[in-house]
Amino acid sequence: MNPTKSVEIRTIDLRGRSLSKSQYQAELPRAEMDVDAAVIAIKPILERVAKATEADLIELGKEFDGIAAPSIRVPKAELVNALAKLDPAIRSALEEAIRRVRIVHKDQSRIEKQTIVVDGGSVTQKWIPVDRVGLYVPGGRAVYPSSVIMNVVPAQIAKVASIAVASPPQSDNGGLPNATILATCALLGVEEVYAIGGAQAVAMFAYGVAGVCESVDMVTGPGNIYVAAAKRALRGKIGIDSEAGPTEVAVLADKSAIAREVAADLISQAEHDVIAAGVLVTDSPELAKEVQAELNIRASTTKHGDRIRTALSGKQSAIVLVDSIAQGVDVVNAYAAEHLELQVIGATEVALKIRNAGAVFIGRFSPVSLGDYSAGSNHVLPTGGCACHSSGLSVQSFLKGVSFIEYDEVAFKAIAANVITLANSEDLPAHGEAMSARMESNGK
Numbered sequence: 001m002n003p004t005k006s007v008e009i010r011t012i013d014l015r016g017r018s019l020s021k022s023q024y025q026a027e028l029p030r031a032e033m034d035v036d037a038a039v040i041a042i043k044p045i046l047e048r049v050a051k052a053t054e055a056d057l058i059e060l061g062k063e064f065d066g067i068a069a070p071s072i073r074v075p076k077a078e079l080v081n082a083l084a085k086l087d088p089a090i091r092s093a094l095e096e097a098i099r100r101v102r103i104v105h106k107d108q109s110r111i112e113k114q115t116i117v118v119d120g121g122s123v124t125q126k127w128i129p130v131d132r133v134g135l136y137v138p139g140g141r142a143v144y145p146s147s148v149i150m151n152v153v154p155a156q157i158a159k160v161a162s163i164a165v166a167s168p169p170q171s172d173n174g175g176l177p178n179a180t181i182l183a184t185c186a187l188l189g190v191e192e193v194y195a196i197g198g199a200q201a202v203a204m205f206a207y208g209v210a211g212v213c214e215s216v217d218m219v220t221g222p223g224n225i226y227v228a229a230a231k232r233a234l235r236g237k238i239g240i241d242s243e244a245g246p247t248e249v250a251v252l253a254d255k256s257a258i259a260r261e262v263a264a265d266l267i268s269q270a271e272h273d274v275i276a277a278g279v280l281v282t283d284s285p286e287l288a289k290e291v292q293a294e295l296n297i298r299a300s301t302t303k304h305g306d307r308i309r310t311a312l313s314g315k316q317s318a319i320v321l322v323d324s325i326a327q328g329v330d331v332v333n334a335y336a337a338e339h340l341e342l343q344v345i346g347a348t349e350v351a352l353k354i355r356n357a358g359a360v361f362i363g364r365f366s367p368v369s370l371g372d373y374s375a376g377s378n379h380v381l382p383t384g385g386c387a388c389h390s391s392g393l394s395v396q397s398f399l400k401g402v403s404f405i406e407y408d409e410v411a412f413k414a415i416a417a418n419v420i421t422l423a424n425s426e427d428l429p430a431h432g433e434a435m436s437a438r439m440e441s442n443g444k
Contacts, residue, residue: 007296007309009278009317011288011318012028012318014323015321024330024334025335025385029315030248030385031276033384035228035229038226042199042230045230046230054211057209057212058071060200065168065171065198067169067170072196072209076191079183082182094184097374100375100376102153102157104375106157112125120410121406121407121415125401128399130218130399133164133218134164134165135163136151136220136223137151137181143178145184148181149184151165151380154398155220158395158398163192164190167181167193167196169195201227202223203230206234219231219240220380220397242383244380246273246384247276248276248337249340250332250339251281251340253284254282254287256344256345259287259293259294261364262287263298266291267299267302269339270311272311274311275316277317279318279337283322325350333355336385336387339358339371341360343363358391359378359379378394380393381393413439416436420432420435
């Protein structure tokens with residue numbers, strides 16, 4: 001840690017400028033992450049895993065994680081042992097986080113709905129869980145037992161029958177995943193856990209490996225660029241939640257915000273990675289200056305100061321000056337942050353104007369850190385502007401909407417001519433003939 005080095009966060013001045021959504025987006029570039037190049041780089045890994053044995057998977061762990069797992073499947077005894085050794089304070093905090101996440105996600109459950117279209121004709125929408133999911137939990141610069149909770153709880157509430165977790169082997173745990181991750185799996189009743197990380201973990205879930213792991217229908221969870229690349233390459237063979245990019249926080253703040261709190265929140269996300277993004281949008285030049293000063297003070301005293309300074313000095317981070325909070329709302333809606341904090345007067349009312357964000361944190365007592373662990377919301381969220389069109393992980397992520405159509409003879413005959421007309425208009429006469437055949441057969 002170098003306390004003399006300052007945070008060189010750039011300033012973007014949008015005052016006096018009324019821009020379109022795309023123009024605002026162009027002013028707020030994010031960290032560069034070339035997933036297409038990563039897809040090319042991981043192709044040999046995917047090919048190896050497609051025909052791999054357990055020994056091959058262990059060798060991949062040696063190559064990319066620097067440690068050979070004793071076995072890819074973590075024995076149940078290791079899960080039990082990890083839970084038994086877990087610090088009681090950490091266990092209590094995890095249990096409370098699990099309780100709150102369950103409360104929130106239980107209310108996301110979908111109900112079956114039958115719609116009577118006409119007498120004798122109905123369409124019933126059923127929500128059916130995917131059969132089997134592979135949940136990925138990162139283990140790079142930090143380990144994330146909280147991500148175990150965020151992946152597993154909604155899958156369990158969706159009633160997914162088969163749940164498997166993968167996390168990289170750790171050299172400080174004998175080639176097993178991090179002990180707290182194993183303990184969290186045990187707390188949640190997950191017994192199928194694998195010591196494998198990166199693209200090879202996603203590939204193992206997608207292809208399956210004989211005698212080791214059955215293939216899955218879907219893979220969820222955040223990871224590095226190679227995990228994102230594997231998801232992109234294998235999408236279609238498996239379903240995915242998203243291609244997670246670097247974490248990001250945007251704070252919309254006015255003169256009422258407290259600079260040290262805003263700075264602390266920017267730093268909390270910059271702690272994740274050197275390409276993490278911290279963006280402050282404010283109509284107060286005075287607050288901007290105060291936050292800049294606080295960033296330098298706090299980055300010089302916190303544990304991961306060098307990483308934080310690099311992230312906040314990168315092109316993906318900025319202090320954005322606007323004329324008003326109304327303009328600021330336009331800016332943050334264009335940016336579509338993974339995490340958006342509102343530290344403004346009337347934050348609850350301002351929140352009503354937010355359309356694009358992974359999650360919105362309203363007021364000074366709702367920081368992103370709360371959502372990362374114990375608010376009850378999910379922290380697996382869309383990044384890189386994908387909040388314009390995508391949602392965070394939820395119970396819905398693990399459910400498929402399936403329509404069940406049932407018409408009796410009277411309802412069928414009443415609409416048959418319409419179907420035949422439309423089929424012929426599209427030059428698909430056999431579609432119409434499938435209708436008329438029933439008119440001709442008289443049940444024979």
